Amino acid sequence: MSSANKKKFTISVEGNIGSGKSTVLSHLAKSSLCDIIPEPIESWTNHKGHNVLAMFYDDPHRWAFVFETNALMSLTKLHMQDAKAPVKVMERSIHSARYCFIENLYQSNVLKDVEFQILGDYFDMLTANETCKLDLIIYLRATPKTCLERIRARNRPEETNIDLNYLTTLHRRHEEWLIPHAYGDTPSPPVLIVDANQNKERVYTDTNNHVINLISC
Numbered sequence: 563m564s565s566a567n568k569k570k571f572t573i574s575v576e577g578n579i580g581s582g583k584s585t586v587l588s589h590l591a592k593s594s595l596c597d598i599i600p601e602p603i604e605s606w607t608n609h610k611g612h613n614v615l616a617m618f619y620d621d622p623h624r625w626a627f628v629f630e631t632n633a634l635m636s637l638t639k640l641h642m643q644d645a646k647a648p649v650k651v652m653e654r655s656i657h658s659a660r661y662c663f664i665e666n667l668y669q670s671n672v673l674k675d676v677e678f679q680i681l682g683d684y685f686d687m688l689t690a691n692e693t694c695k696l697d698l699i700i701y702l703r704a705t706p707k708t709c710l711e712r713i714r715a716r717n718r719p720e721e722t723n724i725d726l727n728y729l730t731t732l733h734r735r736h737e738e739w740l741i742p743h744a745y746g747d748t749p750s751p752p753v754l755i756v757d758a759n760q761n762k763e764r765v766y767t768d769t770n771n772h773v774i775n776l777i778s779c
Contacts, residue, residue: 570645572695573773574655576662576740577702578732579724580709580716581758582765583653586702589766590651590773597647601654602636607720616720626667627677633659634684641694649773656694660685662735670731696751700769701740702758706730 575583584600591598606615609632618629637656660682668678688694706729713721713729740753756768 570648570650571697572641572645572650572652573698573700574652574657574696575700575702575769576654576658576736577758578704578706578709578729578736579721580712580729581702581704582712582762583702585762586766586769587651587653590770593770593773595647596649596651596773597645599640599643599650599652602640605636606632613720619720619723622667622672626672627674627681630659630664630667630673630681631684633663634681634688638688638694651773655696655699656685656688657696657699658736658739661739662732665739666731666735669735698751698772699740699753700772701736701753701755702765702769703736703755704758706733708759709733 575586577583587598587600590596603615606629607613614625614629614632618625634656637654637659640652641656643650664673664678664681664685667673668675673681706726709729710724710726713724741755754772756765756772758765760768
């Protein structure tokens with residue numbers, strides 16, 4: 563891709579907690595064609611001195627609305643960020659925040675109805691134009707059991723309370739959102755599904771091939 567006039571693409575790598583998103587992005591970061599945008603973990607674990615992610619995991623009924631509001635805001639900033647390469651690759655997006663995590667909290671009776679409606683209105687406002695548009699979603703599809711094994715192996719302090727039941731409900735939300743893929747009444751970007759139960763090298767190879775094929779079109 564030598565021409566400066568070539569279209570730039572925005573890809574979101576989606577998947578459950580522990581599905582291998584960070585590993586895939588670390589491999590794609592080696593390519594000069596990709597501008598890697600990781601999840602804004604710093605904003606979630608140190609928001610002006612507050613670890614909102616840990617607060618949410620410790621007491622979700624108290625802090626879910628606060629955390630998800632911050633997540634929508636911080637992810638939108640990344641959507642708006644100018645790409646430094648032909649392909650902007652995001653680790654999750656504002657769309658998975660809404661259709662997976664916020665939806666799951668509501669269906670699990672963690673978010674109250676009024677909180678869910680406010681977050682929905684906020685999401686609709688943020689996505690009313692092309693700012694948060696995606697050209698492709700790559701779904702790293704892994705079983706909840708595989709995700710739990712990887713979470714335990716990496717041993718992040720904020721994730722110690724994550725259990726198989728929580729991962730199973732999140733897996734269900736991803737499946738409902740991406741298979742078949744639907745954004746309500748708005749146009750949907752294509753979804754490419756990668757078997758993320760495979761070893762890391764195979765997952766990376768499959769994902770990289772998708773990205774290269776998109777660039778070469």
